[in-house]
Amino acid sequence: MAFDYEKYLRMERMPHMWCPGCGIGIVVKAMLRAIEKMGWSQDDVAVVSGIGCTSRTPGYLDFNTLHTTHGRALAFATGLKLARPDKHVIVISGDGDAAAIGGNHFLHACRRNIDITLIVVNNYIYGMTGGQASPTTPFGMRASTAPYGAVDPAMDICQVAIAAGATYVARGTVAQGLLLERYILNGLKHKGFSVIEAMSDCPVQYGRRNRMSSAVEMIQWIRDHGVPVTRAKELPPEELEGKFVTGELHVAERPEYTEEYRRLIEKAQKAAEGAHG
Amino acid sequence: MAETRVQEGKAAGAVEQPSPGKSLPRIEVIADFCKGCEICVVMCPRNVLEMRADPSRWVGSVVAVVRPEACTRCMLCEVHCPDFAIKVF
Numbered sequence: 316m317a318f319d320y321e322k323y324l325r326m327e328r329m330p331h332m333w334c335p336g337c338g339i340g341i342v343v344k345a346m347l348r349a350i351e352k353m354g355w356s357q358d359d360v361a362v363v364s365g366i367g368c369t370s371r372t373p374g375y376l377d378f379n380t381l382h383t384t385h386g387r388a389l390a391f392a393t394g395l396k397l398a399r400p401d402k403h404v405i406v407i408s409g410d411g412d413a414a415a416i417g418g419n420h421f422l423h424a425c426r427r428n429i430d431i432t433l434i435v436v437n438n439y440i441y442g443m444t445g446g447q448a449s450p451t452t453p454f455g456m457r458a459s460t461a462p463y464g465a466v467d468p469a470m471d472i473c474q475v476a477i478a479a480g481a482t483y484v485a486r487g488t489v490a491q492g493l494l495l496e497r498y499i500l501n502g503l504k505h506k507g508f509s510v511i512e513a514m515s516d517c518p519v520q521y522g523r524r525n526r527m528s529s530a531v532e533m534i535q536w537i538r539d540h541g542v543p544v545t546r547a548k549e550l551p552p553e554e555l556e557g558k559f560v561t562g563e564l565h566v567a568e569r570p571e572y573t574e575e576y577r578r579l580i581e582k583a584q585k586a587a588e589g590a591h592g
Numbered sequence: 593m594a595e596t597r598v599q600e601g602k603a604a605g606a607v608e609q610p611s612p613g614k615s616l617p618r619i620e621v622i623a624d625f626c627k628g629c630e631i632c633v634v635m636c637p638r639n640v641l642e643m644r645a646d647p648s649r650w651v652g653s654v655v656a657v658v659r660p661e662a663c664t665r666c667m668l669c670e671v672h673c674p675d676f677a678i679k680v681f
């Protein structure tokens with residue numbers, strides 16, 4: 316049965332501005348279905364973004380929404396979550412926003428294990444600002460700033476998240492929207508910092524520079540380059556060359572930041588009472 | 593046979609169902625939202641959908657429902673439409 320996306324959309328702003336076939340819409344839909352499954356009231360959810368094509372998302376959504384500065388979405392979201400730990404805070408970022416300009420915030424949000432869900436739409440490029448190479452542009456692929464192919468090895472956002480201390484890390488794709496929904500749902504359920512990377516297509520800025528000018532070609536490329544984690548474990552490293560691993564990559568339990576902070580405040584208050592008593 | 597139609601308006605209006613085929617799938621396309629990307633067409637495992645040229649639209653085409661009776665309501669078209677433009681009931 317058709318899902319009622321309209322419930323969560325600011326219909327007066329539709330249709331959205333994303334290019335034909337851009338995968339961001341597929342990720343947003345997966346996120347909305349996951350939120351519906353959580354049964355949360357729209358007033359208890361906050362969606363925060365920075366700058367970029369992906370960061371236009373909150374403008375279309377009927378939640379508490381915050382569209383912030385480039386790369387700083389996690390910093391704003393951290394403040395919001397600390398002030399209102401009862402709210403469900405979701406950050407949606409692109410790869411440039413999360414891994415380059417906001418890379419530092421990303422590391423520290425992982426380290427703190429704050430109960431926020433970060434969805435990174437990784438389409439390998441800066442879409443909005445003109446197709447510049449991002450930290451995830453694969454080696455040898457073209458961008459406006461890498462006309463002969465990127466020489467920088469690509470960053471693996473999920474591996475960085477795991478190393479930095481995130482406690483739920485998964486990677487899905489826009490070619491498998493239902494699986495992506497499941498990972499986002501598990502990320503929302505998880506207490507602590509969750510990172511869901513969604514491999515997505517930007518046919519306009521990335522695809523057309525890399526011989527995939529249509530969204531369909533790009534989505535097929537994404538489908539063919541993802542290797543489920545269970546299969547990846549059995550493959551020699553050379554067979555994973557140029558591929559990416561999908562699935563739930565890391566789940567752990569660690570003290571959560573807002574709770575630790577509350578305990579610290581209580582401890583400080585007790586100490587102060589003692590000093591005055 | 594399932595009833596289908598390409599909607600012209602933005603809002604999903606009421607669509608009458610033929611009474612005997614209550615449980616047959618109904619596929620609605622919100623034409624104003626469709627950007628002609630073709631993703632739903634390749635996602636559909638049953639070849640229910642097809643692109644139709646439409647020079648009146650800036651994107652040049654719009655999706656059409658051509659084999660509604662083959663639809664299994666797998667929802668793959670709806671899940672993967674980036675533009676909130678196709679709905680399966």
Ligand code: SF4
Nearest residue numbers: 333334337368442517
């Ligand atoms: S430029 Fe790329 S990422 Fe931005 S809306 Fe267009 S297709 Fe999507």
Ligand code: SF4
Nearest residue numbers: 636663664666667669
């Ligand atoms: S619901 Fe499934 S079978 Fe029916 S049109 Fe959509 S993709 Fe095809």
Ligand code: SF4
Nearest residue numbers: 626627629630632673
């Ligand atoms: S996926 Fe959506 S926007 Fe693309 S052709 Fe199908 S209905 Fe139109």
